[in-house]
Amino acid sequence: MWTRLPSSALRVTGADRTDFVHGQMTGDLRGAPTPGVVPCAFLNVRGQIEQFAYAYKRPDDIYLHLGAGEAQALAARLKRYIIFDQVELHDLSDTLRTVHVWQQDVPGWDAAGPAAQQWTLGGSLVLGGRVGRGAEGGVDLHYLARDEQAVLEALGGEERPLSELSALRVAAGLPDVLADDFVGALPQEVGLDVGGPLTAISYRKGCYVGQEIMARIEARGQTRFHLARLLGTGLPSHTDIHQGERVVGRTGQSADGAVLARLRREIADGDTVQVGGVQATVQWIPHA
Structure with missing residues (x-):
């Protein structure tokens, strides 16, 4: 089974590409293997997320895979x-397409191999990355738009809608910065911290925009908000969460009776909150 992913992408070339991108992102690109894939965020000076990407480190370039419509803004930022x-x-x-294959049964993919691999599928060059999106295992598959028919025919399997993949993602507690509208949050508030469900930050790399705030948070040990899952019927997306008269957080993307949320830490696991008039039960996402 596979699902089309709304995407945008940047390719970074040049002799200084690795050091340059490494100095902008929260993940450790310089320390990653080649080939390798690193989830990362790009922050503002207050440590808040501006973009999220998967950075593929390859021998001749860096490929940044982003959500739909994000590449232009990230390019403008990097150019500064x-x-x-x-x-x-x-x-x-405009030239690349991406699907997520739910299991690691992609023809030509080595399940025991590195997290990023490049090979030929259907006569076309493809790039794969081991990326968790809710299904067990799972591979993001990138290819040229002009080769889409040949690649998908060689891939085989059944296409499933994005809504089904989103439901798996929410059930697994995996944040999606763009879909959940977590732009503007601190990485530690939405599950991107070390030990979180989607680690996208390193506290041992060099400086980058927002790094001073990240160091302060590491020293302090926690933020006021954390990632939670709310359970209930008909929960709305991107809506303020109330406990009594107080706003205590905001929901992300709702899917199949659950929604991820950026929620105040003092709310207890199992507590009841209100989202747009709908009652929901709090379930904290584990953090190692």
Whole structure:
């Protein structure tokens, strides 16, 4: 089974590409293997998320896979920091397509191999990344739009709607920064911290925009908000959460009787809250 992912993409080339991108993102790109894939966020000076991406480190370039419509904003941000760096940015949003294959049964994919792999499928060059989106295992498969028919025919299997994949993601407690509208939150508030369901930050790498705030949070040990799952019938997406008269958080994308939420830490597991007039039960997402 596979699902089409609304996507955009940047390709970063040039001699300084790895050091340049590494110095902008929260993940440790420099320490990743080649090939490798690193989930990461790009922050503002207050440590709040502006974009989320999966960064693929390849021998000749860095490929940044983002949500739909995100590449242009990230390119504009990155261009502001190019001074003497030998770096070039290429927006591939119109030329690439991405599907998520629910299990690691992609023809040509080595389930025991590295997290990022490149091979030929249906006569076309494809890039795969081991990316968790709710299904057990799972591979993001990237290919040229012009080769889509040949790639999908060679892939085989059944296409499933994005809503079904989203339900699996929410049930697994995996945040999606764009779909859940977590832009503007701190990474630690929405499950992107070390030990969270989607680790996208390193506290041991060099400086980057927002790094000082991340260091302060690491020293303090926690934030006021944390990632939770709310359970209930008909829960609305992107809606304020109330406990009594007080706003205590906001929901992400609702899917199949559950919704992820950025919620105040003092709310107890099993507590009842209100979302747009609908009652919901709090279930905290475990953090290692």
